[in-house]
Amino acid sequence: MKVPISWLKEYVEISLPIEELAFKLTLAGLEVEEIRYVGLPMPEGKEQETKITGISWGPEEIVVGEVSEVLPHPDADRLVLCQLDDGKQQHTVLTGAPNLFPYKGKGPLDPPLKVVYAREGATIIDAYNETDPTATTTLKRKKIRGVESYSMACSEKELGISDEHEGIILLDQDAPTGMSLVEYMGDAVLDIAITPNIARAANILGVAREVAAITGAKLKYPEINPVMEGEPIKGRVSIDIKNPEDNPRFVLGLIENVEIKPSPYWAQLRLKLAGVRPIDALVDATNYTMLEIGEPLHAFDYDVLVDRAKGKPPVIITRRAKQGESLTTLDDVERKVDDFTVLVTDQAGPLSLAGVMGGAESEVQGKTKNVLLEGASWNYVNVRRTVSAQVLPSEAAYRFERGVHPEIAPIGVKRCLEWMRKWAGGTVAKGLVDEYPLPQVDTRVALTPADVERWLGISLSAKEIAELLTKLEFSVSIKGDQLDVTTPPHRLDIGEGIIGKADLMEEIARVYGYDKIPETNLADGLPLQVGNRDLELEEMVRDQLAGLGLQEIVTYRITSPEADRKALPPGAEEGREYLELANPISADKTVMRQELLASMLEVVEKNFRSKERIALFEIGPVFLPEDAELNISELPKLALCLYGSRSHPSWQGGEKKVMDYYDLKGIIESLLAGLHIEGVKYLPEAAPYFHPGKSARIDVGGNLLGYMGEVHPQVKQNYKLPDQPLPAAILDINALLERVDDLYDVEPVPDQPPVLEDLALVVDGDVPAQDVQALIQQTGGKTLRDVRLFDVYRGEQLGEGKKSLAYSLVYQHPEKTLTDKEVLAIRNKIVKRLEKEIGAKLRSW
């Protein structure tokens, strides 16, 4: 809502500087997002609470001027010379404004034209600077086409009013020649963000009411007593409301013999500053009144309605649309309407979409003489549904969607008829036709000072509370400690009972001042400390992985099936169903993801050119579609992926070797060890994402933890990546967190000397190393403190399909020093068992 200060001042006295007023409004919930200066002096200094834009007009340099004659330029067709009086002296002013051409060579003008005159030295907006619309220029003496020029008549653009630069401003006739323009019409516009609960203030009067309440100034209501001298409206039109729930009130007024012409410049200026384009006196009057009072109005061509009624007095009917009904609205679009849409019709058919937009046929046009003016109140739900179904937002609908009090309808109609009479001439018919089948009952709320104390933490007397509410025009009666508060007849936002109390609390706090409510600390006891173990463990996983050199990423959870399936080779998981969005915003974001790996590989794809080493993890949910019972699962997953060299490049070399399956496995082993998860097994098993020969299932105690492996070559092809190892893993967070052991045992540090020994074995090539190690460990028992694989070797001399595994063993007894004999006995036991169970032979060196 753009509020020109000059307009606001018509209804409330403002003694505060504009910035201070803006700040107070902001604190009271009418957030001033910007103050745009249009002429008035801008504040000095930088400590502003609000964004400030615009331009100030020099009071000496920019004045009202009077053009007495427009002369042709001797050498230029597209320029004219104006004889201009600036109140001090005559000037000859050069201009190319097309709106002066009609006066060219017409001799002395009577009456003269009132224009804005910028003297030499005036600072105005540089209308020719296309890169910076706020750039200014200062008028200097120069020659244009042989004629001396030092001053000019200004366009709106040059004064920062609008983008209009075709012609110069033609002021109203009563503008006093020589008067400083800033004094005549300087302004500043507050741009206020209107939240839904404060829609009652989406008009100048509404903002003035808030200003009055928070500054203590008195609100000056406009006088609503239009000159009504025409033949009474009664009997010339009637109203039939079919459903009062949809349309509690409908009011009509009539003005006859109007002349369609522009409205006065001051009114056009206000509309422009408020962000509404002036059209003609009739349309401007409806818009002006809506902005002023808050009642959206609609003007019908009365004669069209009489024609449609075959010469009889028209009957205006409001009702729900019928099946298949349609209407051509005044934007010339034929619209099929839904059954929830309320229509204004006559007996011949639809006239307008109630509260949203008028119809083309009955709209006011150039030849309109007689205007029937509608002011009504509508159920906000129907208006809202119609606006969204027709995609037809409008200033009128904006207000009706948020609720307009029915009491305002007749006030708006009367006010608008008077503006029409003043701006377009004509005679206003006596009286209104007013149907009000469902009178609004303004809510009443009972309140006590104890409520205020409980809610706001401040103690006020009943009288103080009443004073605060009265400032916002609530009527309050006090009986002892009880306040009986009645909502004023312009707002619909105060509920009943406890809800009404809460609503009033906000009003009390706003007028009292949020800033004056003292800060306190929660006084009630510490609530139940239940913690959030899942999150805490998840954060522990994050810390472990970051410590292991991985970077956390967060990717989009909305994706497309095509993008999501890129994590799989062709043919895998055919027919997978997704949780689908009903209203996707773009073709690449239509479903909820099921594969963390898909977006993770995109991240690798995006980064591999700028990074030699990429190590990523992401923790987040995947979304499964509705199951048979219509339940939706969100399963938290952990994805990991490595790409590129093992260490960062360095001036000393660094390790250039690319990371492979075993790098990732080392990370996962460290992660699981860090979480004290025991009994982990890596079983060869193909998961679709991975190369079937380089894929492992990770199990803990027989439960699936996830899969890891080398990304399947056909998956790699789905991304633009060089052919390099790409180890990755997908783990189930829930399964992982379930196995975390907080109560792990710590073994004492041994003080007996260890006996170290190497053991090299030759086994069949496909015997998993994990099994060999497990056998050694098992057989060695507690005395075998550590087993570490340090070499894997395949070679001809070992025999066809054989490999050698070399382990270093650490024997250590907790209580005594082991003898060579004791060690040898254990070793022999191990060798024998390995030979027996997996055919291992000791390797001879």
Next chain:
Amino acid sequence: MQEKLDSIKKEALDAVEAITEISVLEAWQVKYLGRSSAIMEVFKSLGTLSKEEKPAIGKAANIVKVALEAASEEKESQLKQERINQSLAGEKIDVTLPGRRTVSGGLHPTTQTLREIYRVFGDMGFQIYRSQEVETDQYNFQHLNFPPYHPARDMQDTFFVKSAEDRGDDPLMLRTHTSPGQIHAMLEHTSKYPDDPPPIRIILPGMCYRYEQITARSEIQFNQVEGLAVGKGIAFGDLKGTLSNFARRMFGQDAKTRFRASHFPFTEPSAEMDVGCFLCKGEGCSVCKGAGWLEILGCGMVHPTVLKNGGFDPEVYSGFAFGMGPERITMMRHHIEDIRNFWANDLRFLEQF
């Protein structure tokens, strides 16, 4: 004999005097103090001497040995010191060459900001409550006092989710805020303690979704942290106190706060909390757009309807709620102009945190 000892001593001491290297000293030690050195030969020959001669010669020989050992020790420490001096004088590395980088990982900036928020509220007794991202209209809107067609729904453009069943006016959707968690948490709590439920203090973090074009300033997914405190006798002053404490912990002890009236359907009264710009100290900068204040969070007293929907009697219980965006806070703190950086996962961005 005494002359022999004197000559051994002289020869050895002269020799040691000239030594300039440790290796030569070691050879000297073998030659003059080793098993077959002259002085050791003297000791070995003591047995052949008479009872009268033995003590005197033995004593004299020992004096020589001690003298040689002392000389050796002195030489050794002199040579070591010389070596240290040499090293100090001559050895030099380029200390400005870059260090060897270890591989290090990192946490996403949002995770880092979330953790700070968890910590501050955790210190004030708030527990963390998480709930699902796919919600129903009932929980995302209706229970939170957004009736169907309420204009406040405009501020939260919604992604709807298809369902096999006709859900009428309770469609599935991606949550537009973490507020539905308030209802879940309250209902869990009040059904667990139906009589006289104890106070509740939680924060609700998580990913939310809005149907918006992705631009430098708006994203279709973003994290939110909501907070909720319900109890007996919680007033607006407590909201101001708690959130100002948060602001001081998060943005520095001298952070100023201001509360201004606002509107959210699920709170009444509602407020926005601004924090005095901690980057320019209120002087005006590009982050606060010259205003000196940064919009940090929305808050308010829990609406009676919401309390009721959560199973609390609004005549007895009251509470406050608030919500903030960790990405927005991160952007302000680090001068990030474009919110798209958060999910773009350019490592050159992420690795700076």
